[in-house]
Amino acid sequence: GAVVSQHPSRVICKSGTSVKIECRSLDFQATTMFWYRQFPKQSLMLMATSNEGSKATYEQGVEKDKFLINHASLTLSTLTVTSAHPEDSSFYICSARDFRGGNNSPLHFGNGTRLTVT
Amino acid sequence: DAKTTQPPSMDCAEGRAANLPCNHSTISGNEYVYWYRQIHSQGPQYIIHGLKNNETNEMASLIITEDRKSSTLILPHATLRDTAVYYCIVPDGFYFGSGTKLNVKP
Numbered sequence: 001g002a003v004v005s006q007h008p009s010r011v012i013c014k015s016g017t018s019v020k021i022e023c024r025s026l027d028f029q030a031t032t033m034f035w036y037r038q039f040p041k042q043s044l045m046l047m048a049t050s051n052e053g054s055k056a057t058y059e060q061g062v063e064k065d066k067f068l069i070n071h072a073s074l075t076l077s078t079l080t081v082t083s084a085h086p087e088d089s090s091f092y093i094c095s096a097r098d099f100r101g102g103n104n105s106p107l108h109f110g111n112g113t114r115l116t117v118t
Numbered sequence: 119d120a121k122t123t124q125p126p127s128m129d130c131a132e133g134r135a136a137n138l139p140c141n142h143s144t145i146s147g148n149e150y151v152y153w154y155r156q157i158h159s160q161g162p163q164y165i166i167h168g169l170k171n172n173e174t175n176e177m178a179s180l181i182i183t184e185d186r187k188s189s190t191l192i193l194p195h196a197t198l199r200d201t202a203v204y205y206c207i208v209p210d211g212f213y214f215g216s217g218t219k220l221n222v223k224p
Contacts, residue, residue, distance in 0.1 A: 006161070034212055043120075043205070044162070044214040093161050095212075104150050104169070107212060109161035 002028050002098045006110025013084055013117055021079045021113045023094030029074035030096035034107060035067075038091040050077050074099070084117040091115075120215035121145070121208050127219040130200075136193040138218050140206035143187040149209055153180065153191050155202040156217070162205065165191065196222045 003026040013019050023033060031052050036044040048064075050056040050071035058064045066088075068080040077096075081088055091114055095107040123141045130136040142151055150169050154162040166173055166180045168189070173180040179192040193200055205217040 004161075036214070043216050044156075046211065046213055091159070095161075103209075104167070106152050106164045106167050107154075108164060109154075111161045112159070114159070 002096075002108040004094065004096050004108045004110040006094055006113055008113060009111060010114045011116070013115070015085055015117055016083055018080055018082045019084055019115060021081075021092055021094070021115075023077045023079070023096065023110055025075045025096045025098075025108075028096075028098040028100060030077075031074060031099050032097050033071055033077040034095045035069060035077075035079050036093045036095070038093060038112075044093060047079075081115065084115070086117045089115055089117045120213045121210050122151075122206050122215045124204070124206060124215060124218045126216060127221065129221045129223060130193075130196045132198060132222055132224050133195055136196040136200065136220055136222070138191040138193075138204050138206075138220065139188060140191070141188045142206065142208050144210075145186055145208050146210065147186075151180075151182065151186075151189050152207050152209070153178070153204065154207065155200075155204045155220075157202045165204075193220075196220075198222050198224065 005024045007022045035047045047062045048056045048058045050069045056069035071077040093112040095109040098105045150167045152167040153165040156162045168180045182189045201222045203217040
């Protein structure tokens, strides 16, 4: 089945620094990738949708200058949390759609990145 | 915003069938409904999806009502490892609702 790899799985950083999270589709090409974050005991919240080669579309309330998304190839999207603060501590999850399956193909999710900002 | 509604929690005895309902009354005619589950601190796992016909795979069965406004995910013989939060979503934004916490009990 389609595999999405997310790295790192866990990161701790100091307040004010930036953190980059990578999301790779290992055995398929993904024209569209989705970034979610999840706070404890809550559901996944969609942050942005990224399309290969174009700017990401951010959900209302998500700061695009703080959460930089790059989708430079069909197998890689990155999320950079800039000038991280403790309130950015969360579980970040990416997903990708297998382009071969067409518009009805399901999303496949990475295993998430636990970000802790101290 | 999520386009689906689900009961917050359900209990099921081990070995019995678990039937998880989902309401998606605003689904469009050509939109599929997708089911996922999430075990604590992991990414969601894909289970099944369907348009209007009932679907079955090695994990579960999906029953979609004729008017497509609701569906039911069926785990035919629930095990303790099926304890998770189950989500149904539609592709109008792929927004997640609150899901159903399924507790499988011995």
